[in-house]
Amino acid sequence: MEIIEVVKKFVPNEKVLSHMPIGNGHINSTFLIMTDKANYSLQEINTKIFSDVEGLMSNIDKVTEHIKKKAVCCGKDPRRSTLNFLPNIIDGKTYVMDGHHAYRMYEFIDDVFTIEKMENPKNFYSAGLGFGEFANELSDFDASQLGETIVNFHNTASRYKDFECALEFNYNNRLADVADEVNFVKSRKAFMSLFVDKLDNGELPLRVTHNDTKINNILFDKNTGNPAVVIDLDTVMPGSYLYDFGDAIRSGATHAAEDEQNLSLVDFDLGLYEEFTKGYLEACGASLTPMEVKMLPYASIMLTLECGMRFLTDHLNGDTYFKVHRENHNLDRARTQFKLVDEMEKHIDDMTAIINKYAK
Ligand code: ADP
Ligand code: GN1
Ligand code: MG
Numbered sequence: 001m002e003i004i005e006v007v008k009k010f011v012p013n014e015k016v017l018s019h020m021p022i023g024n025g026h027i028n029s030t031f032l033i034m035t036d037k038a039n040y041s042l043q044e045i046n047t048k049i050f051s052d053v054e055g056l057m058s059n060i061d062k063v064t065e066h067i068k069k070k071a072v073c074c075g076k077d078p079r080r081s082t083l084n085f086l087p088n089i090i091d092g093k094t095y096v097m098d099g100h101h102a103y104r105m106y107e108f109i110d111d112v113f114t115i116e117k118m119e120n121p122k123n124f125y126s127a128g129l130g131f132g133e134f135a136n137e138l139s140d141f142d143a144s145q146l147g148e149t150i151v152n153f154h155n156t157a158s159r160y161k162d163f164e165c166a167l168e169f170n171y172n173n174r175l176a177d178v179a180d181e182v183n184f185v186k187s188r189k190a191f192m193s194l195f196v197d198k199l200d201n202g203e204l205p206l207r208v209t210h211n212d213t214k215i216n217n218i219l220f221d222k223n224t225g226n227p228a229v230v231i232d233l234d235t236v237m238p239g240s241y242l243y244d245f246g247d248a249i250r251s252g253a254t255h256a257a258e259d260e261q262n263l264s265l266v267d268f269d270l271g272l273y274e275e276f277t278k279g280y281l282e283a284c285g286a287s288l289t290p291m292e293v294k295m296l297p298y299a300s301i302m303l304t305l306e307c308g309m310r311f312l313t314d315h316l317n318g319d320t321y322f323k324v325h326r327e328n329h330n331l332d333r334a335r336t337q338f339k340l341v342d343e344m345e346k347h348i349d350d351m352t353a354i355i356n357k358y359a360k
Helices: 002-009 051-073 121-137 156-169 175-186 190-200 241-252 269-285 290-317 329-346 350-359
Strands: 016-022 027-033 039-045 097-098 101-107 207-209 218-221 227-230 237-241
Touching: 002 016, 002 027, 002 039, 002 101, 016 207, 027 241, 097 121, 121 218, 121 241, 121 269, 156 175, 156 190, 156 269, 156 290, 175 290, 190 241, 190 290, 241 269, 241 290, 290 329, 290 350, 329 350
Parallel strands: none
Antiparallel strands: 016 027, 027 039, 039 101, 097 101, 207 237, 218 227
16 A cells, blocks of 8 residues: 555545655654644554554553553643554554555654764653653553563573574574674573573563663653653563663663664763663652662663674574664674673673662
């Protein structure tokens, strides 16, 4: 279906003035739609990755309704508190299918900005507040109502098994060129079970979390700089606060792009780490258990290692999961993540001190 046809399934009486691709996500494709009445985001959902679109959108509908209700209770504008998906005109669902293609449309929020690379530390503090508030908003949401949109998404030990499979099959004969990266991952195998084991034996609680708290997945208010809306809700499901904290640090506590090729530019910035930690723990620190606080310093190492390992696995598999835009793109991404892991590991005592300073 052409984009204009898809839009008509949601707003049949509006005239499309323009449509253009936006965003830098690795999975879905996003478009800004301008009509004679309003602006929208239209997204084509990657159905190779999210095969159960009905389950996925059911999760998102429940979570956004929950956040909207809370916003109303606190006197906040529900339309600027979470994403507002439009029902389609055929069966009222918040998506439409066209063969294997699936689309959804939601209101575009005006006067907001997003960040691809961290420049102003205040924004990272603000992101900490935003993701911490998101955790609070969902703290009373019944996790059993949500399906797992991607099974074992942050099960790092299971991700390691996928990595081992990629090594074994070596589909694209790329293994010989990545011996250093492979050894980097292999030498950290034991660490990868740290959170999974504690979640399994109940030492860590299961929470409803976002699971993809990349820094470009939060909108900030242009006028105040305050966090406005957490977006990209496909992976909201049962998880751990450690995942959301760790993934935000992975993507935001550096000045380098995720795919920077000059590794000397890839830095782990403890000042930025402190900004985010301060905001996050200010917002939701009171609800963390002592074990979550104890594990928090390892969260960014775990999530960055996991992400690097996923990029390397995809490189070995022939780039079948993440979108790539140049040769060895996934390998470049894996290398930045491993450089960050290496630096984070050297700063474990500093990270622990910062967390203890702000933990409640
Ligand atoms: P993906 O990462 O899968 O491409 P996102 O949902 O994260 O998709 O959206 C991509 C980008 O589009 C965001 O980083 C943001 O800049 C912009 N964007 C998405 N939805 C909105 C919205 N409702 N209001 C304003 N900007 C948006
Ligand atoms: C993907 O869709 P996007 O770009 O926000 C991925 C995340 C990774 C991230 C790395 C569903 O997120 O898990 O951390 O790329 N999302 C999915 O940039 O796999
Ligand atoms: Mg995104």
